[in-house]
Amino acid sequence: MYRADSPALEHTFTTSPAGVPGQKQKTAFAFDLDGTITKAELLPMIASELGLEPEMRLLTELTMAGMIPFEDSFRLRFAILRTAGLDRIRSVVSEVEFDPDIEAFIRENRERSFVVTGNLDLWVQPLQERLGCRFFTSTAMTDAHGHVTGLDTVMRKNIAALELKEHFERLVAIGDGFNDVPMFDVADIGIAFYGIHSAPDALVSVSNYVALDGKSLCRLLNTL
């Protein structure tokens, strides 16, 4: 058993045209994926495809309410959803709609925009290909035939944020959920996003700004 081979997710910071090796670049933007860049939450979408909506909704509610730690919740969700084949999951994921303003901002700022998501690398790969920036994700283990055999790492967003802080002077974090709190804790500027739902109070309480839609969010990002 070994870690999923996903070269598309690899990225070396020193190859950035704007960067000088050994010298920090100015500002990086770390985006949450589900409900921030995407206009729908991915896991409920997959669950709906599998007829497991009520189970997934209960888990989501408990997680959003802070009653189950994100890591445990993700392990449970993974256990529920792994029964579906990878191709089926990817085909559902690849249909998700992006917020058009956020998508345009990321495309224009690919070298300093990053997606930091608790979602699984193999599941969200189609979105990484669409956006063309680096993703930090939870990771899967696969067997020699490419079948998912288990979870390798569950994303802790503060770890990804700390890695970005090693390469950039300033980190701006954008997210809408409980699991973004550790990322906001590390970031210099936190922006809670009220996209498809309101951000939890815990996240708002550690944020500097609240953006009410993608358009105003990107207007703010362009001034930072």
Next chain:
Amino acid sequence: MPTVKHAVIAAAGLGSRLGQGKPKCLVEVEGVKILKHLLAQLSEVEDVRVIVGFEEKAVISELKQLGRDVIVVRNPNFRSTTTLHSYTLGCQHMSGDCLFMDGDLLLEPASFARFLAACEPGAPKLAITQTKTKDAVFAITEGDQIVGFRREEPTEYEWSNIAWLPVTTFDTIGNTPVYEHLKAYLPIIGHEIVSYEIDTAEDMRLALSHTDLFDLKALAS
């Protein structure tokens, strides 16, 4: 393209002198929340930032409901800081000039529109209004310039708590009232508008006897 591209509305305070137990921007006059009235006056301004503090959740929900694409800026220290601090947070990372205003104002739309239209880059300007209350910041004027402020001895005009200023005005601040901070930048041109500030129950009564001025009917839903 209008000159005024950025506006900051300070709506973080407790509003304790009015005593309604909610942020003053959420107080309703003729069925219209002050926040909605102010945003309507800023419909041509691209970048509007609302500074929230006290009861921030209620203000954010109201903004989301109003559907205007404003940016919400949090001032978690609203209890121990003055409006000056909200202005600094509001214009952080901006450049050029910005319109600064309090979130507890009722404006006569036409006179405010004239103020907005008269804003020019690099030319600071303060809105003043005919003195209505004893508890105001009175403007000492010489010709069209404001040369001083005082709290005692009413003059003909009081400051409206609306200013068109370079954002650098709020780079380094203390914790004084805004007008004390602005004294260092005087003289600044004054421009008369018709406005009512809602600080106290008496202010509210006064404004309520002039509601026809504020064009609220069009906004009532």
